[in-house]
Amino acid sequence: MEITTAERQAVTIVSPAGRIDTVSAPILEQAINQAIERGTRKILLDFSAVSYISSGGLRVLLATAKKLKNPGDRYGLCCLSADVHKIIRLAGFTSIFSIYPSEGEALAGWQ
Amino acid sequence: MPAGSEPLIPLQWQPVPGCGEARIYPLIRKVDTVSSNSFLVQTSDAIILIDPGGLPAQAAHLASLIQAIQAERALPLVVMLTHGHVDHYVAALSVPLLVDPCTAMVALQEHGVEVVESADRRMTQAEVLGRELAPMRIDLHLLAASNAEGGGEPVRCRYANGVTVTVVQKPMESGLPQEELILGSGPRIEVYHTPGHSADSCCFQIGGLFFTGDLLLAASPGIAGISGWDQEALIRSLDKVRALLSCGGIEVVCLGHGPMLSVKDGARVLEAVQRDARRLTGIAELDPERARQTAAFAEDCMEQVHELFTVMAGRLYYVSHMMEELEETDIARGLHALIRGDVIDDLLDGFDAFNREYHSGGYVPLNLALKGGQVVGKLQRSFNQDELTQIIDPTLVQRAERLLGDYITMLRGFSPPRGIAVHDLRELLEGCIREHTVRSRSDDDVLASTDDDVAFGRMLLARIGMPPLLADTAATVDLGAGPLSVPVDKERFLDLVTYLLEDLVGGGAATIAVRAGREGEAALVTLLGDGCDEPLTCGGKPHRFLYSLCERAGGNLHFTDREGSRWYTIRFTPV
Numbered sequence: 001m002e003i004t005t006a007e008r009q010a011v012t013i014v015s016p017a018g019r020i021d022t023v024s025a026p027i028l029e030q031a032i033n034q035a036i037e038r039g040t041r042k043i044l045l046d047f048s049a050v051s052y053i054s055s056g057g058l059r060v061l062l063a064t065a066k067k068l069k070n071p072g073d074r075y076g077l078c079c080l081s082a083d084v085h086k087i088i089r090l091a092g093f094t095s096i097f098s099i100y101p102s103e104g105e106a107l108a109g110w111q
Numbered sequence: 112m113p114a115g116s117e118p119l120i121p122l123q124w125q126p127v128p129g130c131g132e133a134r135i136y137p138l139i140r141k142v143d144t145v146s147s148n149s150f151l152v153q154t155s156d157a158i159i160l161i162d163p164g165g166l167p168a169q170a171a172h173l174a175s176l177i178q179a180i181q182a183e184r185a186l187p188l189v190v191m192l193t194h195g196h197v198d199h200y201v202a203a204l205s206v207p208l209l210v211d212p213c214t215a216m217v218a219l220q221e222h223g224v225e226v227v228e229s230a231d232r233r234m235t236q237a238e239v240l241g242r243e244l245a246p247m248r249i250d251l252h253l254l255a256a257s258n259a260e261g262g263g264e265p266v267r268c269r270y271a272n273g274v275t276v277t278v279v280q281k282p283m284e285s286g287l288p289q290e291e292l293i294l295g296s297g298p299r300i301e302v303y304h305t306p307g308h309s310a311d312s313c314c315f316q317i318g319g320l321f322f323t324g325d326l327l328l329a330a331s332p333g334i335a336g337i338s339g340w341d342q343e344a345l346i347r348s349l350d351k352v353r354a355l356l357s358c359g360g361i362e363v364v365c366l367g368h369g370p371m372l373s374v375k376d377g378a379r380v381l382e383a384v385q386r387d388a389r390r391l392t393g394i395a396e397l398d399p400e401r402a403r404q405t406a407a408f409a410e411d412c413m414e415q416v417h418e419l420f421t422v423m424a425g426r427l428y429y430v431s432h433m434m435e436e437l438e439e440t441d442i443a444r445g446l447h448a449l450i451r452g453d454v455i456d457d458l459l460d461g462f463d464a465f466n467r468e469y470h471s472g473g474y475v476p477l478n479l480a481l482k483g484g485q486v487v488g489k490l491q492r493s494f495n496q497d498e499l500t501q502i503i504d505p506t507l508v509q510r511a512e513r514l515l516g517d518y519i520t521m522l523r524g525f526s527p528p529r530g531i532a533v534h535d536l537r538e539l540l541e542g543c544i545r546e547h548t549v550r551s552r553s554d555d556d557v558l559a560s561t562d563d564d565v566a567f568g569r570m571l572l573a574r575i576g577m578p579p580l581l582a583d584t585a586a587t588v589d590l591g592a593g594p595l596s597v598p599v600d601k602e603r604f605l606d607l608v609t610y611l612l613e614d615l616v617g618g619g620a621a622t623i624a625v626r627a628g629r630e631g632e633a634a635l636v637t638l639l640g641d642g643c644d645e646p647l648t649c650g651g652k653p654h655r656f657l658y659s660l661c662e663r664a665g666g667n668l669h670f671t672d673r674e675g676s677r678w679y680t681i682r683f684t685p686v
Contacts, residue, residue, distance in 0.1 A: 022456040054460070055424030055452040062432045082644050086617030087418065091425025092578060096432065 003031045009107050011074065012040040017049035020057030029060040033067075041073045044106050048079035053087055061088075065096050078106045118363045118373045127152060128319030128362045130298040135320065136176060138169065142369045144240055144478060147199040147325075149173055150365055152317055153180055156295025157274055160190045161315060161322050162367065163203035165242070170202035170209060177208065187274035188215045189294065193324025193367055194312040195223035197235050197242045204245055216270040218251035218292075220304060223311030233338050234309070239399050241475030251276060253313060254288050254304050265293075286351040305352060307345025307388075308334075314352060319362035326352060327366055327380055330387035332522035333405070333481045336397040342388060349385045353378060394524030399476070405521055406476035409483030410466060411656035412518045415610075416490065417459050419511045423494070424452040426503045430576040442568060446502070450494040458493070462486045484522045487515045501569065503576040506546070510606050531665055534601050535594040536627055536634055536683070543608050544588050544625060547580040580612055585622045595627055597634045597683040603664035604681075608638070610657055611679045615640030618677060634683040636666075643677045 001024035002017045012035045016028050035043060043064065061077070068075040076098035080088065088094065100106035119125060121139035126132075136151040146165035151158065151173060158177055163170045177188055190209055192200050203209040203217075210217065219227060226234040230246040237244040250270055258266055258280055266278045277293040281301075288304040301316040308329035315322040328334050329345050355361070356378045364377030372380060395401055427450055434443040462482060469479045491512075499508045517527035552573045560566040615623050620640030627636045661668035661681060669680040 021460050022453065023460075053421070054456040055421050055428070056456045058421065058425040059428050059452065062428050066432065066435070082618065085619065085644060086614070087421055087425065089619070090422045090613055090617045092429045093425065096429070 001027055003028060005031060005035060007040075008103075009111065011042040011044050011107060011110060013044045013046050013103065015046040015049065019052040019054075020050055020060070021052065021054045022056050025054065025056035025060050028057070029063065032060070032064050036067055041068060041070070042110060043068060043075050044100075044103065044110075045077045046079055046103055047077055047081070047084060050084055051081060053084050058087070058091055058093070061093065062096065074110045076100055076106055076110075078103050117370050119365075119371050121371075124153075127298065127317060129360070130154075130318030133298050133318065137365065137371060138164070138173065139370060140164075140169075140368070144198055144481060146202065147193075147367045148365070148369070150320075150322060151176055152320075153186070154294065154297030156186065156297040158186050158188045159294075159300065159317070160188060160209070161365075162193055162199040162324070163190060163206075163209050165198035165201050167202050167205040170206045174206045174208045185273075187270075187272045189274055189276070190215050190217040191300070191315060192217070192219040192223070192227075193315070193322060194309045195219055195227040195235055196309065196325070197237045197240060197244060199324070199367065200227070200247065201235075201237075201242060201244065204247055210247060212248065212250065212271040214272050216250045216272050216274050216276070217248065218253055219249045220302075220311040220313045221252040221255045222306075223309070224249045224252050226311070233398075236337060239337065239397065239402050239475070239477050241477075251278075253302050254290055258290065285355050287348070287355075303352070303355070305348035307341055307348045309337075309339040310341070310344075312348070316361065319360065320365055321356070321361045321363070321374075321377070322365045323352070323367065323377075325367040327364075327377070327384050328368055330384045330391060332484045332519055332524075333397065333477065335388075335391050336394045336401075336524040338396060338398065340397075342391055342394075346385065346388050349381055349388060353381050353385070356381065391523065397477075397524060401524070402475070402477040402480055405480035406469075406483070408518065408521050408659075409480050411654065411659060412514055413459070413462050413466070413483060413486070414654050415656045416487075416511065416514055417463075419507060419514070420450075420455050420459065420490070420494075423499070423503060423507050423511065424450050424455065426507070426576060427499070428452075430502060430572060433575045434572070437571075439568070442572070446572075448495070449498050449502070454493050455490060458486045458489050480522060483518060487518050487522075491515050491519075502572045504580070505577075506606075506609050510609065513602070513606065527663065529663060530600050530602060531598050532601070533596050534599050534604075535596050536599065536604075536636060537590040537593075537595045539599075539601060539605060540588070540590055540608065540625060540627055540636065543605050544581070544586065547609070547612060548582075548586065550574070550579055550582075551577050580609070580616055581623065584616055584620060586625065587622070588625045590625070590627045595629065595634050597665070597685075599665045599683065600663060603660055604666070607657065607660050607664050607668075607681070608636070610660070611638050614679075615643065615677060618643040620677065630682075632685045636681040638679040640677045641675065643672075643675050 004015045006013045014031055020028055065075055078100040119137050121137050124134050124136050127135050133154045138149040140146055140148055146169055147162045149164045150161040158180055208214050227247050227249055230244045232238040232244055258278055269275045279291040281289040281291055290302050292300040298318050303314045305312050305314045305326050308325045312324055356374055361374050364372040364374060427446055431443040431446040465482045496508055496512055520527050552570055557570050560570040621642030624639045658668050666681045666683045671678040
């Protein structure tokens, strides 16, 4: 799995590409943790290139929510494929973090 | 007996129990349909190879061991086949040492001789396993009727590779046709005819070792029902072998596939196999067509299982997360034990990888069907159904159970059970929609539990873990008036409606309309979601599994997706 990280408008945008499965979920978690260790408190996961998420991937999403729950922290997902969005909805995660149709809408909402 | 879980050590020479100087080299493989285990036994007068296996590399390795012995002592080679299935012998054809009449004498029960010598693709299982096959010569016909015609007198034969074998017919003390092979002064080989897995299946005994071929696998899903399989004969063989194991003298049971067993464990497994075998009356023959159907069902089933288990695990993580937020860390930790998410992910990823190789031509349908069986068996042991239904939506857990159960039923050679009976669709739909709209634990239930910490904890878990599926979606229901009675498999219909509602909710539908009524003779149920996201994968089509589920429920499924509106129509046409 390839993961790119970018900074825009004081937000760290983490963009994984491919399947988030048993092998790649820990890699995504590590990339997110590194961003948090660098001091960022605003993380947007851009899932536009994610085709599949396993339960291990869902666990990483919740673990990140737990780390970013202080006042002023921001955490959300954008650009979900229909399949991934379905899993996240049915698992009940939409009440834990925000989901945006696009990166632009997420950043606009966080300013 | 050596330490460790196996009674003998694989890939090492060691003494044969009860046989003086004889030694054995067990080549034990993980269980698959490609190749069997092989066992090499060296006695004072011969080298005995039991089942060369199905992999050329395996046969080459065995040949190098044989050559190493023969470099020191000119011992002749006897190749004993437990039965004539390709995974047990075909690799021998790739190594001249194992098949050349000048270097090897090959023995097989006489019912298999014609099968192997004529390269019968059906009876050797080459057809269903997609294997290349060439004829192979058999020198010694075990338990041949012609031997009995000689009045039971010992028959002595000398073969081209120099081995002299004396065959002694024995009275059927064990209840099984039996004979003894004498190879010089070394230990004798007892041969027992144990048909069932195939007509030519035999068990061999050398000292304290008992070689069972595939006898103990013969009732397994995906193996029972293969061409040549015979339930009655199998039950009889199992019964007699069980008696043999209890007579004493046998210490280790060497299986055709998988680890060796102590005689005690072997007897236990045999008892379980006997129970399984008795339940298999009327199963379909596992021919290439059934293998193809089962493989297709494995794919469909696994696609849906993937989604169900991910949602189940996700929901449990969600409950756990919320309990941690409420500082109930002990409860949160306990939840993780109810579903082994990492194990499930590994299993499902493993199946996906196998399926990709299957589609790229690496495997035949039977391989995929058996892989599905392995994965489903392990999945069934990876979640605690009873506890989970107390915490997350029970229909998720029940659907997962039913799906896995249906797959194993099909792999065993039966049709998944169908409970078609006349039911009123309106009544079924009303109940189903109510279940997905009303909270399973009411506010009053929660208030009533506040005096008891444990009851309150459980109530809280269920309240968080079981939000109604339609909690955040506006649903309208128009089921018309009067009954709408049709022949339907009630459980599968309700499962189907739940899957379709999940698809609409998961697809982001802002409103859902459920309608039922008649169109001429047919009864129609329509589920319409408006404001949905872009279509899901499969070119916007629902999973193939949903179409087959609808057929099993007694109806036909139609699907339309246009500009954010998604229609599912289930049509029940009178027969």
